[in-house]
Amino acid sequence: MKSLTRLLIIFSIIGINCHHILAQVPVVQINRNLNQAGYENVRLSAKSKTLLVSYENNIYRDKVAGLSAVIDLLSACGYDSIKVITLVNDLPMIVTNYENQDRKANKGGIIPGIEASPKFTISYHTDQIWKSLRNIKPQDSHVNKFDLVFYPQFSVMNVLFHQFYEVELNIAPALEVSLWRGMKFTGQIIFPLATHFLYGSESYLVRMGFLTIAQEFRLPGAVLGRGVVGNFNNNRYGADISLTKYLFGGRAYLKVNGGYTGLYQYQDATGWYRDDMKTLTGFLKGGYFYKRLNLQFDGSAGRYLNGDYGIRGDCTRYWGETAIGLWVSKGSSTINGGFHFTIPIGTRKFKKNRTFQMRAPSYFDWEYNGGTDFYGGQIYKTQPNENRVEQFYSPNLVINNLLK
Secondary structure: OHHHHHHHHHHHHHHHHHHHHHHOOOHHHHHHHHHHHOOEEEEEEEEOOEEEEEEEOOOEOOHHHHHHHHHHHHOOOOOOEEEEEEEEOOEEEEEEEEEHHHHHHHHOOOOOHHHHHHHOEEEOOOHHHHHHHOOOOOEOOOOOOEEEEEEEEEEEEOOOOOOOOEEEEEEEEEEEEOOOOOEEEEEEEEEEEEEOOOOOHHHHOOEEEEEEEEEEEEEOOOEEEEEEEEEOOOOEEEEEEEEEEEEHHHOEEEEEEEEEEEEEEEEOOOEEEEOOOOEEEEEEEEEEEEHHHOEEEEEEEEEOOOOOEEEEEEEEEEEOOEEEEEEEEEOOOOEEEEEEEEEEOOOOEOOOOOOEEEEOOOEEEEEEEOOOOOOOOOOOOOOOOOOOOOOOOOHHHHHHHHOO
């Protein structure tokens, strides 16, 4: 009798395992499903009951919506443990680890988001998993695909007694393409639509915007780097490099940034003028994300474009894809402050053509300078989509939005 019982147990275990194996969708089919959904740089590797996946989102405006759709697609593939790497220009940004049964329980309302949150691990530490995927040939590579993005530009000044506000409104299409992993070329032309600036005659001209080549890279231990050369905004050209180290599970970061630039601007008497690269800027930055209230605190200290030194603090509140915050700065002689916001624009989902796409940008960002200080605290941006949402991958914010 005991022998019969043991045999029944053994056959039951074998049957369960066989059923599990048979229920697993082949990697080739999963790859095809992700590709048909429109994702780029798809790579997969299966190890027993664990599935490793990398993808690049180019169809959803919201990065979390793109990740959620990938997770939902993988939920019916029959694997117990799933590890998903989110890529940007084919470089790993974050990795999401979870058990399939926990995701199903959360989606079914059995486990609410606040209880499911500890069961999901999102981290900048992608090194180990990326090793298993990086040399696999990607399905639908992002390389040599062109995006023509029509960026709106809006500026106001309130410095004249006889005029309430001076306004500048431009449309600035930018051609963006990546030629290899981590690289991005941006070429932009600015077309003025409405300009009432009394000073700065170049604002009336069709002119070059960003013209840059950027290379992003990763170092071991959750360190992200970026180097850029070319023409930036705020009448600067030159080179810029930054390194960011993420700490405490991504809740905090430290960043060092340096730039070596020259002036490039229009002068009424002589036309376009370019001086030598002789301006050195540098900053030490840090930040912390408070998960409970979706608050990001940032602080920086360093040397600005006009040789002045200063410190700055920001507090930003996130609501889904929207970020609104306040800032204050102390320069060599003045205190300044204001507010900033980043809001989503355009459609929530793009219809990506395999080679070429025209679209609106994902977000619009704007900052108000309360002290109207146009000399102290000046710095540049190196890309037209530099904002507080599109490049913000805080693991705790991603979890909060994923499981809400």
